Amino acid sequence: MLIPLVKRYNKKDFDIVYVHRNDVLLMHSNYGQINYQHKDGTILNPLSTFEEHERFLTQDKFARVxxxxxxxxxxxxxxxxxxxxxxxxxxxxxxxxxxxxxxxxxxxxxxxxxxxxxxxxxxxxxxxxxxx
Incomplete structure (x- = not known):
């Protein structure tokens, strides 16, 4: 199963990446923020902002109106x-x-x-x- 997660470069720049659940080492919550740790050490976040959801959905015939x-x-x-x-x-x-x-x-x-x-x-x- 692929999980859509956010790879952040800074506060505004990010990519949506699909990670196989077997590649996730752990998930943890830190002051309400959820983090996933990939097997390569990368820390990823679940989709949380409107912009992240929009970018994820517009890949599949959704549009901002x-x-x-x-x-x-x-x-x-x-x-x-x-x-x-x-x-x-x-x-x-x-x-x-x-x-x-x-x-x-x-x-x-x-x-x-x-x-x-x-x-x-x-x-x-x-x-x-x-x-x-």
């Missing part, structure tokens, strides 16, 4: 341009429909959603319809 939201673009079914929200149901009903806001600066991320689908479904945007 707002300051606090990263969404699975394969699951987006509807984009309401007027309300600037993406929905995960083809026909969202009510306020409880799962959705995420889209910031103005990230609109192109959502407007450019195009993907092939065996069932011919599509992402809808107001009057326009994008093929998936």
């Amino acid at each position: 707002d300051r606090c939201y990263v969404v699975n673009m394969d699951r987006v079914e509807f984009f309401d341009e007027e309300r600037q929200r993406v929905f995960f149901d083809p026909e969202p009903v009510g306020k409880t429909a799962p959705s995420a806001p889209v910031s103005f600066s990230r609109m192109d991320t959502v407007k450019d959603v195009r993907r092939g689908s065996a069932n011919g479904s599509s992402v809808q945007n107001g009057n326009a319809q994008f093929s998936r």
Whole structure:
């Protein structure tokens, strides 16, 4: 089993590395911070910050659509341009429909959603319809 961990170079620079669990010598907690020690002596940390999770998820068709939201673009079914929200149901009903806001600066991320689908479904945007 591979474990996604963070290899830090300094406070801002880091890489996501996948470590086989057999290569982990130990895990310990020091004042609430969890550390993994690799067999080569490297100290690694679990994903903990928003940026680390974002970098991990964007490797697999997730995209940041707002300051606090990263969404699975394969699951987006509807984009309401007027309300600037993406929905995960083809026909969202009510306020409880799962959705995420889209910031103005990230609109192109959502407007450019195009993907092939065996069932011919599509992402809808107001009057326009994008093929998936």
